[in-house]
Amino acid sequence: MKDFASALLARRAKSLYRRRLVLEGPTAPESSLDGRTVLQFCSNDYLGLANHPRVVEAFAAAARHYGVGAGASHLVTGHRTAHHALEEELAVLVDRPRALLFSSGYMANLGVVGALFGRHDQVYEDRLNHASLLDAARYAGVPLTRYTHADPAALEACLMRTKHKHGDQLVISDGVFSMEGDLAPLSGLASVAQRHGAWLMVDDAHGIGVLGEGRGTLAHCGLGIREVPILVGTLGKALGTAGAFVAGDETLIETLIQEARTYVFTTATPPAVAEATRVALRVSAEESWRREHLHVLVTHLRTELAALGLPLLPSITPIQPLIVGTAAKALAVSEALLARDILVTAIRPPTVPEGTARLRITLTAAHTLAQVDRLIEALAQIDACSL
Ligand SMILES: Cc1ncc(COP(=O)(O)O)c(C=O)c1O
Numbered sequence: 001m002k003d004f005a006s007a008l009l010a011r012r013a014k015s016l017y018r019r020r021l022v023l024e025g026p027t028a029p030e031s032s033l034d035g036r037t038v039l040q041f042c043s044n045d046y047l048g049l050a051n052h053p054r055v056v057e058a059f060a061a062a063a064r065h066y067g068v069g070a071g072a073s074h075l076v077t078g079h080r081t082a083h084h085a086l087e088e089e090l091a092v093l094v095d096r097p098r099a100l101l102f103s104s105g106y107m108a109n110l111g112v113v114g115a116l117f118g119r120h121d122q123v124y125e126d127r128l129n130h131a132s133l134l135d136a137a138r139y140a141g142v143p144l145t146r147y148t149h150a151d152p153a154a155l156e157a158c159l160m161r162t163k164h165k166h167g168d169q170l171v172i173s174d175g176v177f178s179m180e181g182d183l184a185p186l187s188g189l190a191s192v193a194q195r196h197g198a199w200l201m202v203d204d205a206h207g208i209g210v211l212g213e214g215r216g217t218l219a220h221c222g223l224g225i226r227e228v229p230i231l232v233g234t235l236g237k238a239l240g241t242a243g244a245f246v247a248g249d250e251t252l253i254e255t256l257i258q259e260a261r262t263y264v265f266t267t268a269t270p271p272a273v274a275e276a277t278r279v280a281l282r283v284s285a286e287e288s289w290r291r292e293h294l295h296v297l298v299t300h301l302r303t304e305l306a307a308l309g310l311p312l313l314p315s316i317t318p319i320q321p322l323i324v325g326t327a328a329k330a331l332a333v334s335e336a337l338l339a340r341d342i343l344v345t346a347i348r349p350p351t352v353p354e355g356t357a358r359l360r361i362t363l364t365a366a367h368t369l370a371q372v373d374r375l376i377e378a379l380a381q382i383d384a385c386s387l
Contacts, residue, residue, distance in 0.1 A: 014327065015326075015327040015328040015331050015348065016327055016348055016349065021033060021343075021345075022034075026050070026051040027043055027045050027050035027051055027240070028048075028050075028051055028366060029041075029364065029366050029367050029368075029371055031343070033343065036341060037341065038338070038341050038342065038343045039341060039342050039343065039371055039374060039375070040342075040343040040344070041342070041343070041344045041361045041362055041363065041367075041375055042343060042344055042345045042360065042361075042362055043362060043364060044206070044236070044237035044238070044362060045237070045238075045240050045364050045366070046206075046209060046210050046237060046238040046294065046318045046362070046363075046364050046365065047209050047210070047238045047239070047240065047280075047283075047284055047287075047290045047291070047294075047364070047365050048240070048290060048364045048365040048366030048367075049209075049238070049239060049240030049241075049280045049283060049284065050240035050241070051240075051366075052240065052280070052283055054279050054282075054283055055240060055241070055276050055279050055280050055283065056276075057279075058272075058275050058276045058278070058279035059241075059272050059273070059275065059276035060272075061275070062082060062271060062272035062274075062275035062276065063270070063272040066080060066082065066270070066271040066272055066275075068270055068272065069267070069270060070083075070267055070268035070269065070270055070271060071267075072267065072268065073264065073265065073266060073267055073268060074101075074257075074263065074268045075257070075264055078267060078268030079268060080268075080271040080274070081271075082271040082272070082274035082275045082278070083101055083268060083269075083271060083274045085274075085278060086101065086274040086275075086277055086278050086281075087099045087100060087101055087245070089278060089281055090233070090245045090247060090281075091247055093208075093214070093215055093281065094208075094215060094216060094218070094219075094231055094233065094247045095215070095219075095224060095225070096225050096231065096247040096248055096249070097225075097248075097249050097250050097253075098247065098248065098249065098250055098252070098253035099245045099246065099247040099253070100245060100246050100247075100253045100256050100257065100263065101243055101244070101245050101268075101269065101274070102243065102244045102245065102246065102260075102262065102263060103242075103243055103244070103262075103266055103267075103268075103269050104234070104236070104242070104243060104244055105130075105132060105203070105205050105232065105234035105236070105244040106132040106135075107244070107262035107263075107266065108232050108234075108244040108245065108246050108262070109130075109132040109133050109135075109136040109203060109232060110132065110135065110136045110139055110140075110261075110262045111246075111256060111260030111261065111262035111263050112136070112201065112230060112232065112246055112256065112260065113133075113136035113137055113139075113140045113142065113170070113172075113201075114136065114139060114140040114259075114260065114261055114262070115255060115256050115258075115259035115260040115261070116170075116199075116230075116252075116255065116256075116259075117140055117142045117168060117170055118140065118141065118142060118167075119141045119142060119143070120166060120167035121142050121143075121167040121168045121169065121170060122142065122143050122145065122162055122165055122167060122168075122169045122170070123137040123142045123143065123144045123145070123169075123170045123171075123172060124144075124145050124146075124147055124155055124158050124159065124169065124170070124171045124172070124198070125137065125144060125145075125146050125147070125171075125172045125173070126146070126147060126149055126150065126172075126173045126174065126177075126184065127146045127147065127148060127149045128149045128150075128174070128177050128179065128180060128353075129146075129172060129173065129174050129177075129203075130174055130178050130203060130205070131351075132203075133172050133174070133203055134146075136172075137172075142170070145158045145162065149177075149180075150177075150182065150184060150185050151185075152185055152188030152189050152191070152192045155171060155189060155192050156192045156195070156196070159192065159196045159198065163196070168198075168199060169196060169197070169198035169199065170198060170199045170200075170201060171189060171192070171193045171198050171199065171200045171201070172200075172201045172202075172203070173186070173189055173200075173201075173202055173203070174202075174203050174204075174205070174206070175202045175203065175204035175205075175206065175207040175211075175216060175217030175218070176204070176205075176206035176207045176210070176211070176217055176317050176319065177206075177319075178205065178206055178319070179319075179321065179347055179351065179352050179358070179360060180313055180315065180319070180321060181206075181313060181315030181316075181317045181318075181319030181320060181321060182313065182314060182315050182317075183207075183211075183217055183220070183221075183316070183317070184202070184217070186202065186217065186218065186221045186223055186227075186228070187221055187222075187223065187227075190223060190227035190228060193227075194227070199229060199230060200227065200228045200229065200230070201228070201229075201230035201231075201232070202217070202218065202228050202230070202231055202232070203232045204216045204217050204218065204231060204232065204233050205232070205233065205234040205237055205244075206237060206238075206317060206319060207220065207233075207317075208233040208234065208237070208238060208239065209237070209238025209239050209284050210238050210291065210294070210317060210318060211317070213288065213291070214238075214284045214285060214288075214291065216231075216233065218231065225248065225249065229248055229249070229252065230246065230248055230252065231246070231247045231248060232244060232245070232246050232247075233245050233247065235273075235277050235280075238284070239277055239280040239281065239284065240280050241273050241276045241277040241280055242269065242273050243269045243273060243274075243277070289365075290365035291365070293365050294318055294363060294364070294365050296369070297318075297363045297367055297369065297372050298315075298316065298317070298318060298320065298363060300369060300372055301320055301361070301363065301372055301375070301376065302320065304373075304376045305322070305376065305379065308376070308379065308380050310322060310379060312361075313358075318362050318363045318364065319360065319361075319362055320361045320362070320363065321347075321358045321359065321360050321361065322358055322359045322361060322379075323356055323357075323358045324346075324357050324358055324359060325355060325356070325357060326355070326357055327346070327348035327349060327357045329357065330346035330347070330348055330357035330358060330359065331346045331348075333346070333359060333382060334346040334359060336382045337359075337375075337378055337379070337382070340378045340381070342374065342375055342378050344359045344360070344361055344375075345359075345360065346358070346359060347359070347360045361375070
C-alpha cells in the first residue's frame with residue numbers, strides 16, 4: 001500500500017507543502033485575507049478586467065438571459081449564440097479563420113496534442129514550458145524531447161537527432177513563459193520548424209491581451225498562421241474571465257471538434273462567461289491605457305529594484321520574478337512580506353527548477369504606482385541577506 005501520509009510529511013519537511021489561501025472579495029490588488037487587507041502581486045488579471053464593471057454587468061445580464069449552466073457539451077445542446085459569437089471574435093483578434101473554445105487552457109493543450117498527434121509522432125518542448133503542455137505530450141503518449149530554454153539552436157539539434165524517425169514532428173512553446181515572464185524566440189523557432197517540416201504550436205496564455213496591442217505574442221513578433229499554425233490562448237488571465245481557445249485554419253478546428261476528447265466529453269462553459277469575455281475583449285481594445293499603465297509600472301519596478309541590488313529576471317511582461325534560491329528562503333521572504341500585509345506567493349520546485357525558487361511578482365493595470373512603491377519599500381526593508 002502506498003504511504004500517502006509519510007509522503008505528505010516528507011513534502012512538508014522540504015518546505016514544498018502546498019497550501020491554499022482563502023481570500024475574500026473580488027479579484028483586485030487589495031484582498032481580504034483572514035480579516036485583514038493585503039496588497040497582492042500574484043494574480044494573472046493583467047489588465048484588471050476580472051472585476052471591471054462592464055464585464056461584471058455583461059456576466060450578470062447574460063446569466064439572467066441564459067441561466068447559469070450550459071446544460072450539455074458543445075456537441076449536444078451546450079453551444080449557444082454567446083459561445084459562437086465569442087469564437088468568431090477571437091478568430092478576428094488573432095487573425096485566423098477559426099477559433100474553438102475550451103473550458104480551460106489545460107484542457108485545450110491536452111485536447112490539441114491528443115487529437116492531432118500520437119505515439120508514432122515526436123514532440124519537442126522548451127524545458128520551461130507550462131506543465132499542461134508537458135502533460136499534453138505525456139497523456140497523448142507522444143515521445144517527448146525537451147530542448148534548452150528559449151534556444152532555437154538547441155531545438156534544431158534535437159530535430160537533427162531524430163530526423164530518421166517516421167511520423168510528424170511538433171514543436172511546442174509558451175509564448176510568454178509563465179514563471180519567467182520572458183518571451184519565446186518565436187521567429188527563430190518558426191524558422192527551425194519550417195526547415196524541418198515540423199508543426200509549431202504556441203501557448204500564448206500570458207501574451208493575449210498584454211502584448212501586440214492585445215493580440216498577443218505572435219502579433220508582437222510579426223508572425224502569423226503560416227509560421228505558427230496552432231495557437232492556444234487563455235481567457236482567465238489578461239481577459240479576466242475563464243476558459244481558453246485554440247485558433248487556426250478550418251481543417252484544424254474541424255478536426256478538433258471531431259477528435260479532441262477534452263472538447264467532446266465535457267460540459268460547455270456557462271454562456272455568461274462567454275458574454276463577459278466578449279465585453280472584456282471590447283474593453284481591452286478600447287482601453288489601451290491599461291497596457292500603457294502596465295508598462296509604466298513594469299519599468300518603475302525594474303528600475304527601483306535594480307537600484308536596490310535586487311535584479312529581476314529579464315522580462316518586459318507583467319510577470320517579474322525575483323529569484324531567491326531555496327524553497328525555504330522563498331517561503332521566508334514571502335512570509336516577511338505578508339507580515340507587512342503584502343502578498344506575493346513563493347513559487348517552488350517542481351513548478352520551477354531546483355535552486356530557483358522565486359517570488360513571482362505580477363503587476364496588473366489595476367495597481368497604482370503608490371501600491372508598487374509599497375512593494376518596493378517592503379522588499380528594501382526585508383533583510384537583504386534573507387534574499
Ligand atoms: C502557459 C500556460 N498555459 C496554460 C495554462 C492553463 O490555463 P488555464 O488556467 O486556463 O487552465 C496556464 C496557466 O495556468 C499557463 O500559464
